[in-house]
Amino acid sequence: MKTKLIFITGGVVSSLGKGIAAASIGAILESRGLKATIVKLDPYINVDPGTMSPFQHGEVFVTEDGYEADLDLGHYERYTNIITSRKNNFTTGQIYHSVIMKERRGEYLGKTVQVIPHITDQIKENIYQAAEGNDVALIEIGGTVGDIESLPFLEAIRQIGHELKGNQTLFIHLTLVPWIPAAEELKTKPTQHSVTKLREIGIQPDILLCRTDRDLTDDIRKKIALFTNVTYDAVIQAIDVDCVYEVPLRFHDEGLDGKIVELLQLWTKRSNLQVWADIVHSYKNPKDSVNIGVVGKYVELRDSYKSLHEALTHAGTALNLKVNIEYIDSEAVMANNDEKAWENCDGILIPGGFGERGVAGKIETIRFARENKIPYFGICLGLQVAIIEYARNVLGLKEANTTEIDKFAKDNIIDLMAEQKNITDMGASMRLGAYPAKLLPGSKIAEIYGSTEISERHRHRYEVNNKYVPLLEEKGMVISGKNPEHDLVETIEIKDHPWFIGVQYHPEFKSKPTKPHPLFYGFVDASYKFKLKKK
Ligand code: GLN
Numbered sequence: 001m002k003t004k005l006i007f008i009t010g011g012v013v014s015s016l017g018k019g020i021a022a023a024s025i026g027a028i029l030e031s032r033g034l035k036a037t038i039v040k041l042d043p044y045i046n047v048d049p050g051t052m053s054p055f056q057h058g059e060v061f062v063t064e065d066g067y068e069a070d071l072d073l074g075h076y077e078r079y080t081n082i083i084t085s086r087k088n089n090f091t092t093g094q095i096y097h098s099v100i101m102k103e104r105r106g107e108y109l110g111k112t113v114q115v116i117p118h119i120t121d122q123i124k125e126n127i128y129q130a131a132e133g134n135d136v137a138l139i140e141i142g143g144t145v146g147d148i149e150s151l152p153f154l155e156a157i158r159q160i161g162h163e164l165k166g167n168q169t170l171f172i173h174l175t176l177v178p179w180i181p182a183a184e185e186l187k188t189k190p191t192q193h194s195v196t197k198l199r200e201i202g203i204q205p206d207i208l209l210c211r212t213d214r215d216l217t218d219d220i221r222k223k224i225a226l227f228t229n230v231t232y233d234a235v236i237q238a239i240d241v242d243c244v245y246e247v248p249l250r251f252h253d254e255g256l257d258g259k260i261v262e263l264l265q266l267w268t269k270r271s272n273l274q275v276w277a278d279i280v281h282s283y284k285n286p287k288d289s290v291n292i293g294v295v296g297k298y299v300e301l302r303d304s305y306k307s308l309h310e311a312l313t314h315a316g317t318a319l320n321l322k323v324n325i326e327y328i329d330s331e332a333v334m335a336n337n338d339e340k341a342w343e344n345c346d347g348i349l350i351p352g353g354f355g356e357r358g359v360a361g362k363i364e365t366i367r368f369a370r371e372n373k374i375p376y377f378g379i380c381l382g383l384q385v386a387i388i389e390y391a392r393n394v395l396g397l398k399e400a401n402t403t404e405i406d407k408f409a410k411d412n413i414i415d416l417m418a419e420q421k422n423i424t425d426m427g428a429s430m431r432l433g434a435y436p437a438k439l440l441p442g443s444k445i446a447e448i449y450g451s452t453e454i455s456e457r458h459r460h461r462y463e464v465n466n467k468y469v470p471l472l473e474e475k476g477m478v479i480s481g482k483n484p485e486h487d488l489v490e491t492i493e494i495k496d497h498p499w500f501i502g503v504q505y506h507p508e509f510k511s512k513p514t515k516p517h518p519l520f521y522g523f524v525d526a527s528y529k530f531k532l533k534k535k
Helices: 017-030 072-079 094-102 114-132 153-161 189-200 218-228 244-253 256-264 274-284 303-321 330-336 359-371 381-393 445-450 466-474 518-534
Strands: 003-011 034-043 089-091 137-140 169-176 207-212 235-239 288-295 323-331 347-350 376-379 400-402 411-415 431-439 453-460 476-483 487-496 502-503
Touching: 003 017, 003 256, 003 381, 017 034, 017 169, 017 244, 017 256, 017 381, 034 072, 034 114, 072 303, 072 347, 072 431, 089 094, 094 114, 094 153, 094 466, 114 137, 114 153, 114 323, 137 153, 137 518, 153 169, 169 189, 169 256, 189 207, 189 274, 207 256, 218 235, 218 244, 235 244, 244 274, 244 431, 274 303, 288 303, 288 359, 303 323, 303 518, 323 330, 323 518, 330 359, 330 518, 347 359, 347 381, 347 518, 359 381, 376 518, 381 400, 381 411, 381 466, 381 487, 411 453, 431 445, 431 487, 445 476, 445 487, 445 502, 445 518, 466 476, 466 487
Parallel strands: 003 137, 003 169, 034 089, 034 137, 169 207, 207 235, 288 323, 288 347, 347 376, 376 502, 400 411
Antiparallel strands: 431 453, 431 476, 476 487, 487 502
């Protein structure tokens, strides 16, 4: 194994931004010319993160190979050139599942199957597999040190540290150094305790990332170093920032990447973080702002639209605009039945979603955007509902619906494909991951992409019913993109509307600050133009 392994653990409290820290380290190491990968180990028992509620767990991030992953993989892809896959994320549930399957097949030859070595061996195997072929692999351990759940993961990485000698591994621990107002002091005790806990299980961190809301003094750094047995120059301040893309810059200022390559004895070129500096500069100095209304049902939990939120921000920084994202609850839209909800929107976006809740409000929202020529961007369910709205209000098919909501809809304009219907009893499978689409030459979307051949990530069950395509086209809807293999509708637009686009896939998963997605760029640009015209 030639790959150097960097393990990232967290202490004191959750939500310190371990995912963003890992992604940022990935970004700096890539800028030094290293080939990196990042892996997330999730301590929960769920075998399939895709089935977890976005209310509890935030967004489900979809990889190219169609794996439904923890949202941290989204951070990894946004900060780096890594294209993640199912290898980059595994849960305790998956580990146990593999071990139990092996036991059932008799592979353990009747031995007693135990946490150590069987579970820990499986964890190590998965880590090595994911790390293979890279200069460095960052392994983020979910949860907080001291949790019962993450113990087997910590034991496995301790063993790796023991087995791979000679600057092959590095342990980074993220902790909190809180400011206590009553004492007017930054406190190091939680960090001391957290590191003690790690050392109890045999892991001595090499580097500490100390999350703080103000600068750490020299004295504090020395004290932390002394009590945790970490060298002074490896006590790295991780200060709160206004823009998440500032983290790689701050880490670099603190000498973090220099320390990492020194400890791992990696010979690299110097890092160049100018692109990140430019992004942050544009983010902090916008020339103007634009208001985007996002109408959905999970609006209470912003994390459930993480990639979407970021994709809008990427377009904003590229256009030097501040994007004010207003999350509008589609159920409230209907309940209050007022158009005020959309009054301030320069553009309206309906993201992906499942189930019936809030769909009526979405239909009204789309009608409003279509009739008032407000830029509209429909993603997945946002495309499906746009077609239902068009069918009902333009084609006059009052009962048009998706069979997701009404199984016996008279006009099943959104429906399962024939072959899916045969397997509904087992739960019709979703179209997941990357699929190609061919765009109509001369269409708005082909112009936006600057290409007629694209590939985007999917996560849905239902499709546009091709039976209705001729009628839709006759009445001014352009079917601008299709999946060539299965002849499925991928993208739509409306002829006499300045910007009305729906896509069956999720473009937000492929947007990065360094490479904003063309559709988000086009949408935010059109919304800003709409705002200027309104004035
Ligand atoms: N619920 C719809 C479907 O399954 C849309 C899914 C989505 O928006 N991701 O087809």
